[in-house]
Amino acid sequence: MKKAYKILISVIVIMIIVGIIMFFVLKKTDNLPKAFDNKKNYRGSQKPNEYKYLPAEGRKFNSSELALINDPDYKRVYDKALEMGYRFMYEVPNANMETINGIMVTKPTKSNFQQMANALEIATGDRIVIRSGYRSVNRQYNILKSNLSVPYSDSDIIDYLDGKSYPGTSTHHTGRAIDICLESDSFNSCLNSNYWINGNGKRAYKWLKENAGDFGFELTYPENARSMKIGAYFEPWHWEYKG
């Protein structure tokens, strides 16, 4: 009887040890945390399941994302991004992209943009060009580190995440988001909503609002972006090819 009792205790102890080991092994997985399943609370215009490649729920973090998440100096930024409902995007492999004016975008983004730009020029006489397209997660990681150097306060984190994307969550990682400008103007002048509403971009923006959808493009952050999305402002220069 005593021997059976000892065996029973041993089995229980072994099961507890195995349970603890399993807990840590499963916890170590680098899949997205549950917070990213919150479908109501996300940044950007991607609606879950609407596009089979976006957003990247359940994808593995890449090495630069893991480096940032595991960096104790920046853990607070990651936690805040989760809390704010940032969603991770797929980063498109370079092989699936082409360049246009030296800027990388996906093949259909390029061909449809070219058609759209031609139609816009015929209709208005204005020539639009892409000034920014694909951006790597690693680049966004460097932007974060240069804008938010240690030590930073909680309000610094909020200010940063309110205007800029957390690395891995920018629609530019998909190769389908573009920042546009009139060919004749500098990129900086186009990163201003006034340029498109009252300035040189006015005619092009009006035409795009009416016609971009025919070429598969949508404005990611429209005029009411602020009320719709966390951390989003009206960006009339930022369009996404959605096919």
Ligand SMILES: [Zn+2]
């Ligand atoms: Zn953009």
